[in-house]
Amino acid sequence: MGYQLNEQQLAFFDTFGYLGFPGLLDDRIDEIINDFEEVWASRGGGHHGRPHDGKERSCIVPFIDQQERLSSLLDDDRIRGIATSLLGDDFNYMGSDGNYYAGDTRWHSDGWHPETLHIKIAFYLDELTRDTGCLRVIPGSHKRDDAYADSLQQHVGESSSVWDTDPRDVPAMALETRPGDIVCFNHNTKHASFGGGGHRRMFTMNLCQRYPEHRLQELRDYISGGARFWLDEAYGEAMIRTATPDRKRHLEQVMANDDHLPELSRQARESMSEPSRG
Numbered sequence: 058m059g060y061q062l063n064e065q066q067l068a069f070f071d072t073f074g075y076l077g078f079p080g081l082l083d084d085r086i087d088e089i090i091n092d093f094e095e096v097w098a099s100r101g102g103g104h105h106g107r108p109h110d111g112k113e114r115s116c117i118v119p120f121i122d123q124q125e126r127l128s129s130l131l132d133d134d135r136i137r138g139i140a141t142s143l144l145g146d147d148f149n150y151m152g153s154d155g156n157y158y159a160g161d162t163r164w165h166s167d168g169w170h171p172e173t174l175h176i177k178i179a180f181y182l183d184e185l186t187r188d189t190g191c192l193r194v195i196p197g198s199h200k201r202d203d204a205y206a207d208s209l210q211q212h213v214g215e216s217s218s219v220w221d222t223d224p225r226d227v228p229a230m231a232l233e234t235r236p237g238d239i240v241c242f243n244h245n246t247k248h249a250s251f252g253g254g255g256h257r258r259m260f261t262m263n264l265c266q267r268y269p270e271h272r273l274q275e276l277r278d279y280i281s282g283g284a285r286f287w288l289d290e291a292y293g294e295a296m297i298r299t300a301t302p303d304r305k306r307h308l309e310q311v312m313a314n315d316d317h318l319p320e321l322s323r324q325a326r327e328s329m330s331e332p333s334r335g
């Protein structure tokens with residue numbers, strides 16, 4: 058059997074809504090950083106073909122799909138182990154984003170999924186501390202039907218007026234990381250970052266449980282979100298072209314449900330001056 062989370066890690070994730078993996082990808086991190094920069098260079102160095110200016114976030118979606126070796130992260134025993142432990146053997150790959158962040162990220166959840174577990178795996182490619190832009194998470198904020206999580210959902214965006222607390226002082230866990238570490242969290246978990254510079258390098262992979270047939274519309278709605286990035290297909294060419302039978306299992310449900318994207322993206326191109334920055 059390959060890499061798997063143990064019982065304590067599963068219980069921690071269930072209770073607190075996140076997990077950190079110090080040094081998990083140390084053996085691949087040099088190649089990952091090299092590939093990350095190569096993708097940006099091949100795309101003009103910043104957002105939508107323009108150089109990154111250090112003031113606004115630049116974003117490429119999907120990200121690992123842009124390159125064969127980055128795509129193979131989906132086949133990495135450790136990534137698969139985290140995914141299968143939390144989401145089951147038939148988990149879906151739900152795309153990725155690559156970022157040069159600039160400045161703070163306000164408190165938010167990545168959507169709210171009451172039924173289906175969605176997770177994000179984040180790779181920060183610079184050493185980051187609490188006050189230089191590391192990811193902060195609010196433990197327990199992912200819980201459904203929970204008064205504490207509901208109160209955060211309602212008020213975390215107005216912490217100054219409701220709690221007389223600056224956003225950066227909201228009680229949270231600062232997940233300080235070095236390149237090679239990864240962090241993983243439930244999409245519902247409230248997260249933010251403060252004090253990062255203008256060129257904070259990070260990419261993510263999104264994964265979820267396979268959707269049952271009777272809730273496929275929810276999956277299609279999630280996929281619709283790709284339109285703001287002007288995507289005609291959920292996945293990139295390299296991801297699909299280099300997919301092994303094992304990887305295909307994690308692509309197949311989304312590929313069968315992204316046929317509405319071209320029309321939505323056509324509409325988005327008409328109303329937006331550039332693809333979304335996040």
Ligand SMILES: O=C(O)CCC(=O)C(=O)O
Nearest residue numbers: 158162167192249250261
């Ligand atoms: O690193 C950050 O600034 C926040 C990351 C984030 O919000 C996300 O990936 O959803």
